[in-house]
Amino acid sequence: MTQQEAPVRKITVACDVNGYPAEFLAAPHQSLLEALREAMGLTGTKEGCNDGNCGACTVALDGRIVDSCLVLAAEADGKRVDTIEGMAPPNGLHPLQQAFLEEAALQCGICTPGFLVAAKALLEREPEPDEHRIRLWLAGNLCRCTGYDKIVRAVQRASSEMSKPAPAGGA
Amino acid sequence: MHPFSYVAPRTLDEAVEILDRRGERARPFAGATDILVQLRAGRFELDALVDLKAVPETTALSLDGGGLRIGAAVPCCEIYEDAAVRAAFPGLIDAASLIGGIQIQSRASLGGNLCNASPSADGVCPLIVHSAVAKLRGPEGERDASVESFCTGPGANVLRRGELLVEIELPPPPERFGAAYQRFIPRNEMDIAVAGVASAVALDEDGAAIVSARLALAAVGPTPILAERASAFLMGKPPTTETFAEAGKIAASEASPIADMRGTKEHRLQLIETLTRRTLAVALARARTSR
Incomplete structure (x- = not known):
């Protein structure tokens, strides 16, 4: 990831989402929750409170559950993100x-x-x-x-x- | 929210340089569990957030000759998942495992809890009773600050321009030492302390007298506070229920709580008395079973 200090420059984030490689552009202040929903179209992760109280936006980041509203999208670079979309096996339910x-x-x-x-x-x-x-x-x-x-x-x-x-x- | 840039320096020097250059317009962060909420609420504006998690010194956790060094960005979960740390510092684990829920504990650090300088910070009082030292690094080099002197008011701390918290150092506890932290909240989890108390005692060889003690109080003053008179009172006393009850009264007299939506002044004073007694009892039990 390039380290840009200019406030408006977007950052290229490359991560693994549900076992697939993903690459997207994130504004530096964009949350992982916003990136999942808006950049990747993974709307299974929900926004409830947007301040870390409700857990509706819970995803696993490198195997640990986090509130994705309190993670910057840029922080996901090089990491593994697991969302609800990756939970069910093909043709079935977890x-x-x-x-x-x-x-x-x-x-x-x-x-x-x-x-x-x-x-x-x-x-x-x-x-x-x-x-x-x-x-x-x-x-x-x-x-x-x-x-x-x-x-x-x-x-x-x-x-x-x-x-x-x-x-x-x-x- | 004012747009800010994101920087993830790989060295302390680089982090200090960025923070020094940008002054109050930049802040370091680890778990972001406080700062993103504050930025979204418009509490202040920043031009840059400086992610410390790529800096090796801030992400290391190590037992060091009986003492403990906690990098400023080490999340709570890494502290309580470390079996050796859990065995040696149960009073610290009390706090690390009750800050927020699991999602918050995956990210939030004790270093961030300290720098955020909330009077109700659960992580700070246990550090105070362990006589922990904040290791700082800035443009002028390194310096130390005792954790009890680190917070200077609600949301304010001793950090100067360009300076950051690198790690928190807990000295090796004395023999026959025990510590504990408890807080009161209206729910079981996921809330901000109405009041909290950390206690630490060390016993003499027979376990008949307290040879050193420290008490620290949360959410009953502008910062987490070391209860100096209650701590001094305990020195040389037998570790009895009566002694602990008296320490609770003295600790309450050192508190200066406000009344707010979480509790009244009277409620908080009562809680300090009760939690002092209870945490001293747990600290004593731990001291009796320590090495």
């Missing part, structure tokens, strides 16, 4: 997405991509978290519809699905 549907863990849906990305990061680190741990991990994600219980149950359900041994006789 177990967390399936569990959110089955537990009715969403109503308006604005917070859902952030919850899913955050919960996925939790289960990757800790495959069988208890309820307290799930609630603590998801404290940075706000939901104004569900009252959280269904979301917590969905994460527990996905956790037990994902912890089951793979069926025998598979390819």
Whole structure:
């Protein structure tokens, strides 16, 4: 990335988004959230508060969940970004997405991509978290519809699905 | 928002040069979790944000002969995920693991928490009770500032033009030492402290008397404050419930809280008393089980 100090010069950012190489021009003050939605058309990541309180814009940056509204797009240069768009396998759903549907863990849906990305990061680190741990991990994600219980149950359900041994006789 | 440029220097010299040249129109940042919010709210305008995360000195975390060096840009998550740091500095971990949520902890640094100089900063009081030193670098070279003298008012600190915080150094704790931090918020997580207290004690060989103590208070004055009289009171005292209750009263007398949307003055004074007692009890338990 070129280091430009002139305020209006755009910066070329090259990063990995959901496993694919991406390159875009970012204004220096542009957030990663804006770049994802506007430059890359990845509108699954939502803007809620734009100040780091609600977690609707949660993405993983080099494997750690962050509020993408509080990351400058320029900071993503050379990094890996994982968004909700990269979560489902081809022709299916991630177990967390399936569990959110089955537990009715969403109503308006604005917070859902952030919850899913955050919960996925939790289960990757800790495959069988208890309820307290799930609630603590998801404290940075706000939901104004569900009252959280269904979301917590969905994460527990996905956790037990994902912890089951793979069926025998598979390819 | 006023447009600003983004610069990511690779050396301290380069960072200092940019900050010196641009003066108040540029600021260094690490996790950006405070500064982007402040810029969007129009609290101030900048022409440049200087990302410190490519500077090796600000991103290193190392245990050093029993002490700890925390680069100014090291995020909270790296501190509490380090098993050795967690074992040796549990009082610091108390704070690193409750600042914001997981998303914020992925980015926010204790260095940034200190430079932001909020009276309610959760990360600062534990540093104060560890007698931490802020290592600064500027156009004139290097200098040190004690963490308790670093913040000079709400949002103000001792940094001069062109100067930045490089790292925070915690000296090796004495033997039989324990520290703890607790705060009160109306929710369980993700809130700003109504009041907070960090305590540290070191015991004599029999565990019968306190040989050194430091207490620091958050959100009850213009800066995080070292409660000097309460700390001095504890010296030589037996580590009992009665001693801790008295220390709580003295600590409250050293607080000068305001009333605001988060709490009244009376509530905050009561919280200081309670949190002083509670954190001293945790610090004592940790001191008794330390090496």
